[in-house]
Amino acid sequence: MVIIGGGMAGLTAATVLGRARRRVAVVDAGRPRNAPAEQVHGFPSRDGIAPGELLRACRSDLKRYDVEQVPGRVVRVDRDRTVELACGRTLQGRHVVCWLRG
Ligand SMILES: Cc1cc2nc3c(=O)[nH]c(=O)nc-3n(C[C@H](O)[C@H](O)[C@H](O)COP(=O)(O)OP(=O)(O)OC[C@H]3O[C@@H](n4cnc5c(N)ncnc54)[C@H](O)[C@@H]3O)c2cc1C
Numbered sequence: 001m002v003i004i005g006g007g008m009a010g011l012t013a014a015t016v017l018g019r020a021r022r023r024v025a026v027v028d029a030g031r032p033r034n035a036p037a038e039q040v041h042g043f044p045s046r047d048g049i050a051p052g053e054l055l056r057a058c059r060s061d062l063k064r065y066d067v068e069q070v071p072g073r074v075v076r077v078d079r080d081r082t083v084e085l086a087c088g089r090t091l092q093g094r095h096v097v098c099w100l101r102g
Pocket of ligand 1: 004005006007008009010027028029030032033034035036037038040041042043046072073074075100
């Protein structure tokens with residue numbers, strides 16, 4: 001299973017799939033849209049936390065599961081679910097999860 005994007009959406013998917021004993025790779029380019037914000041609000045139990053701190057906590061939780069965290073930008077996804085990163089590395093999963101636009 002390859003998840004493209006390691007913001008809150010991708011990390012949530014990775015946590016759920018990791019708990020379900022799936023082997024997961026999360027590829028993330030490290031540019032979450034709320035990076036300019038000083039605090040996150042409306043997230044139960046974490047109201048006021050810095051966005052980066054929340055992501056770090058989520059990534060740390062993933063260490064319990066079979067989830068590989070891959071820094072990098074996906075530049076191409078083929079019909080056979082081969083995922084190509086800008087660095088040239090390729091990943092292949094039975095499923096590719098992606099809801100990013102563009
Ligand atoms: C200024 C601001 C303040 C906000 N404040 C709040 C708040 O207080 N409370 C709240 O609930 N919501 C808030 N939001 C909304 C919240 O940030 C978004 O709902 C949330 O970040 C969406 O999560 P996401 O994972 O879909 O996207 P993102 O957080 O944008 O993460 C997407 C990730 O995918 C990566 N990515 C993109 N393309 C690729 C690619 N081709 N290959 C690899 N990786 C890729 C990006 O680099 C990024 O790390 C705020 C948004 C903004 C802009």
